[in-house]
Each structure stands twice: as C-alpha cells, then as structure tokens.
Amino acid sequence: MFDKIAMYLQYSFVRYALIVGVLIALCSSLLGVTLVLKRFSFIGDGLSHVAFGAMAIAAVLNLTNEMLLVLPVTIISAILLLRTGQNARINGDAAIAMISVSALAFGYLIMNIFATSSNLSGDVCSTLFGSTSILTLNSREVFLCIGLSIAVVVIFLLFYNKIFAVTFDENFSKATGMRTNGYNLLIAIVVAVIIVLSMNLVGSLLVSALVVFPALSAMRLFHTFKSVTVFSAVVSVLCAFVGIIISILAGTPVGSTIVAVDVAAFAICCAAGKMTGGVRT
Amino acid sequence: MALLTIQNLALGYDAHAIVQGLNFSVSSGDYLCIVGENGSGKTTLIKALLHLQEPISGQILIGDGLRKNEIGYLPQQTVVQKDFPASVREIVLSGCQGRCGFRPFYRKEEKQLAEDNMARMGISALANHCYRELSGGQQQRVLLARALCATQKALLLDEPVSGLDPKGTSEMYHLIAQLNREGIAIIMVSHDIAAAVRYASHILHIGAAVFYGTREAYLQSDVGKCFLTHQKGGEA
Numbered sequence: 406m407f408d409k410i411a412m413y414l415q416y417s418f419v420r421y422a423l424i425v426g427v428l429i430a431l432c433s434s435l436l437g438v439t440l441v442l443k444r445f446s447f448i449g450d451g452l453s454h455v456a457f458g459a460m461a462i463a464a465v466l467n468l469t470n471e472m473l474l475v476l477p478v479t480i481i482s483a484i485l486l487l488r489t490g491q492n493a494r495i496n497g498d499a500a501i502a503m504i505s506v507s508a509l510a511f512g513y514l515i516m517n518i519f520a521t522s523s524n525l526s527g528d529v530c531s532t533l534f535g536s537t538s539i540l541t542l543n544s545r546e547v548f549l550c551i552g553l554s555i556a557v558v559v560i561f562l563l564f565y566n567k568i569f570a571v572t573f574d575e576n577f578s579k580a581t582g583m584r585t586n587g588y589n590l591l592i593a594i595v596v597a598v599i600i601v602l603s604m605n606l607v608g609s610l611l612v613s614a615l616v617v618f619p620a621l622s623a624m625r626l627f628h629t630f631k632s633v634t635v636f637s638a639v640v641s642v643l644c645a646f647v648g649i650i651i652s653i654l655a656g657t658p659v660g661s662t663i664v665a666v667d668v669a670a671f672a673i674c675c676a677a678g679k680m681t682g683g684v685r686t
Numbered sequence: 687m688a689l690l691t692i693q694n695l696a697l698g699y700d701a702h703a704i705v706q707g708l709n710f711s712v713s714s715g716d717y718l719c720i721v722g723e724n725g726s727g728k729t730t731l732i733k734a735l736l737h738l739q740e741p742i743s744g745q746i747l748i749g750d751g752l753r754k755n756e757i758g759y760l761p762q763q764t765v766v767q768k769d770f771p772a773s774v775r776e777i778v779l780s781g782c783q784g785r786c787g788f789r790p791f792y793r794k795e796e797k798q799l800a801e802d803n804m805a806r807m808g809i810s811a812l813a814n815h816c817y818r819e820l821s822g823g824q825q826q827r828v829l830l831a832r833a834l835c836a837t838q839k840a841l842l843l844d845e846p847v848s849g850l851d852p853k854g855t856s857e858m859y860h861l862i863a864q865l866n867r868e869g870i871a872i873i874m875v876s877h878d879i880a881a882a883v884r885y886a887s888h889i890l891h892i893g894a895a896v897f898y899g900t901r902e903a904y905l906q907s908d909v910g911k912c913f914l915t916h917q918k919g920g921e922a
Contacts, residue, residue: 442766563790570780573770574761580736581784581836582755628816629773 406654413653421547422659423649428554429606430615430645430663432599434637435561437620438630439572439592448486449616451501452600453609455482457532458512465519472549476601482508483597487589534608534660542605550605553598560595568592569630606645607660615641618667625671625678644670688713689752689840689871690735695744697730703742704730710890710898714750714839717863717872719882719889721913726893728875732844735873752840755784757873758833760843763825768818774828775813778804781835796835803831807861823854830861840871847878859885879914 413419440446459478463471486500516529542550561568570578571588579585603612623637648663655662688711696706705727712718722728733739735746736759748754758781781803782796804810807827812820817828826846833841846862847855855878863885866872876882882889889904891897897909904910 438771442770444766566780566783566786566791569772569776570783573767573772573777573780574764576736576738576761577759577832577836578780578783579738580755580757580759581781583783624771628771628819629814630771630776631773633771 409654410650418542419653421542421544422653423646425542425547425550426606426645426649426659426663427642428551429599429602430619430641431638432554432557433603433612433615434619434641435557435634436568436592436596436599437616437618437637437641438623438633439568440596441617441620441624442572445487446617447498447501447613448483448596449600449603449613450610451486451505452479452483452597453604453612454505454512455479455508456601456604457609458508458515460532461512461516465515472601476598479601480594480597483593483600484590487593487596532604532608533610534658546605550602553602557595557598557602560591564588564591565634607663611660611664614664614667615645618664618671619644622667622671622674625674626681640670640674641667689748689750690873691745691747691749693745693747695731695734695746696742697727697734697739698742699730701742705892705896706742706744707896708744708890708892708898710888712840712871712873712888714871715866715869717866717885717887718874719886720873720875720892721877721879721882721889722892728892729844731892732842732875735842750839756837756839758835758837758841760826760829760833760841760846762844762848763829770818772817773814774804774809774817774820775800777817777828778831778835781832784836799835800831803834806834807831821854822850823857826850826854826858827861834865838870840873841865843872843874845875845877847876847881855881883910883914 414423440448456475456479459475460471463474466474468474482504486504513529567583567588570583571585571592575585575589599616600612603615607615619637619641620633622640623633627633627636644666645663648666649659651657651666652659652662690712692708692710695708696703697708698704698706704725708731710718720728720731730739734741736757737754779792779797779800782792782799785796786792801810801813804813807830809824809827809831812824812828817825820828830841830846841862843862847858850858859881862872862874866885874882874886883901883905886901888900889897889910891904891909891913895909897904897907899907905914
C-alpha cells in the first residue's frame, strides 16, 4: 500500500491535491468553533450555494478566472447574512435559507439556459460535490490557494483574542470599547474566503461539514477555547489527509470521502468524550 | 463632579419613548439600584448607559476621570455562553480586551490584572476549569472578575442574582457590597426590591412614575411604598 502511495506522490496533481486539501482543512476548521457557537453553522451552506450561483454566471460569461467574480459575490453575501443576525426583521436562519436556495436555483437555471458545454449534469455535479476539481488544479490555482490560506491563518492568529471576546459576549465587548461591528465584518469576510476555497475541495453541498464537524468533534473532548481550536485544526487536517489518500487508493470521490472521514472522527470523539468525560485541562 | 450625570433622558425604539424624563447621577462610592416593573425600560436604560443604544433625547455625561468605555458590565447570561468551551482564565482575560485597541495579544500587566481579579473574586483555584461546568454562582463570579478587568470605577450589573440559589444570592450581594466599599460605584438593575432597599444608597424607580433619590427618601415616597407592598403581596 505504501508503495502505491509513494507511486502516486510522484504525480504533481496528487501532491497539489494534498497540499491544497490540508491547507483548506486547516483554514475551514479555524472559524468553525466561532460559527457553531454563534449559531451560524449553516452559513457555510448558504454561502456555498451563493458561490455556486456566482460560478454559474462566471461559466456563462466565459470568465477565465472565475475567482474574480465568485469571491466578491460571496463576501458581500456573507456580510449581508451575518448582519441580519443583529437586527432581525428576517432572522439569520430564514435569511440563509432564502439566499441559499434562490442562488442554487438561479445558478442551475442560468447554466441550463446558457449551456456552454455538452456535459451539463457533469459540470453541475462536480461543482456541487467537488468530485474531481481538486485533482485537476493547475499551479496558479494552487498558489492562489496557498496565498489565501496563509492570509486566513495569519488573520486568525492576530485576531484570535478579539474573535474570542466577540464570540463569547458581543455586548460586553462593545460596551468596553471594542469595534465589534468591524470584527463581525472581518469574520464574515474570512468565512467567505474559506467557503470559496473549500468548494474546490468538497464542492458546495458539503462545505458545511468541513466547517462544522472538526469544531463539534473538538467540543466533545476539550473545554478551553484554545484547546478546542487547536484540536479541531488537527482533526480537520488529519481527516482531509486521510480522506484524500483513501479516495486516491480506492477511487472514491474526494469530497464525500473527506466528509465521511470527518463523520467517523466525530463519532470517535463522541465516544471518547462519553468515556472520559472530557480532558480536564 | 459625578461619574455619570443623566440629564432629561428619553429612551425607546424608533422614536417611540418607553421612558422619559430621567434625571439622576452616580458618584464614586454610590450604590444605585434601578427598579421597576417588567417592560418599564430597565434594559433599555442599561444599553444606553453602555452606549449600545442611542437615546432619543437627553444626555449622558461622564466625568470624574471616567472614560467612555470604562464601565464594567455584568450581563445576564446568554444561551450561547451556557455551552461555550472556555476556561475561566480565558474569559476573565477577555475583559482586558477593551484596553488592547488593535494590539493583538495581551501584555503581562493585563494577565496579572486578570489573575488579581480572579483572586479578588475567590476563583483563582478555578482558573483552568471549564466555564460551562461551574455552578451559577461561580459563573457570575467569573463574569464579575471579567467586568473588573474593564474598570476601576464603575460596575453595571444586570440582574446579578437571577437564577442563583439563596446561598449564591447572599454571597453575590456580599461580594458586590464589598466592591462598593472598596470605592467602586455600583449600578444594579434588580427585581429583588428587598435587597435593593437593604444594600443601595440610592434608588431609581422607573415606570409610570419615575423616582430618584436616596434609599431613605424612597422608603418614604408614595412610589416606594406602593411598589414595596405590591411586591411583597406578589411574592406571598
């Protein structure tokens, strides 16, 4: 088996997939804890559907670099969605449902009406489930991905304490002089970047899993914010790595394999948490 | 000069006033209790004092060296906090965030301040414990320690004893009274009128009738008498 892995590793597309996969998993896990705790677990889903709609438009317009359209559209939607959480005429939950299904519907509609390729259902399927896109990355996409991932990690580290304070108690933070609106905006933008990145890996329907599962797994076992964050990053990276290797060896779709591994990890963490009552540090 | 001077304040939503004509002041060493029926605007007043909400009209003046965001705040617990994975130390330290500005990490003095305030609240032994596994009284102490990290002068407490058992309640009141003796001005919103008239130096009653004055004056006033008997009747 190791021979087989070694053989695959000689191909650059496999190495790219592993690098990108691990980086994306790392980024997506970082804000997972915040999103779960702020009751925004489904924002990943909503945003990825928006990104899907944007991708459809980009495909119809024949844009060479679809990121230029997808990223700004997703960021704007993220800002709108996270804002609705505060002054709720339509509450966050309903807003996410509305935006996500309409983006999905319009995306598919546009793709259908202005179909540019003969294999429409194949295109849609790979955008939704990310079936092969990770294995067909070119070096430019890889560098873009590495750049954005580094940016996300650096921003997260620099603002770690602030993100904690805003997540734990927004009113207190605001009352003691923090610019909470600014930090919420920052969180929204980073989330949008993460979602767009993650779509490459698992496709738009499965993005939420990448954001939510590592955080939930870590919360079963650990009891401080720092340990939960670190452990969810570790779990996420491990799951992505194992998932990609399995999918290469077994020929299964990458995205769903990674998510399956994430689910398994969650089950293990649940069981371990029940048995030990959690790590008391 | 008082720490806080409130002049002719009207509060509400969308220009619809819930409460108006508020005039009161808080000086250092004061213990002000804000009482009133549900829906009388207590929460709105808190938000205004913390600059979370703009008043419709009137002014909130700060003085005596109090800076705009230097009121320590003890909020009511939110659902989010009930299952938040965080250690006591992490939470108390986050009270220093207001002094950080854009600086990403905490300084040594801030970490020391957090340790000192945990000691002050008697929760040093719990520093590494998980917040969600503490008792209600312990959780309140943690949040109080956090509020103390944000202020030296004034604390605003929103129903600090709601959900506590009798022992926790009396311990909490003792802690607050002790902080008040150390010179911190206390502004407390409370349903517990008996405790309010026992501990407070001043009372602000808001609702249909607004009263502000010392505890003694409140006990003699019509508003106070009426509210006290009403509350006692309600509890019996």
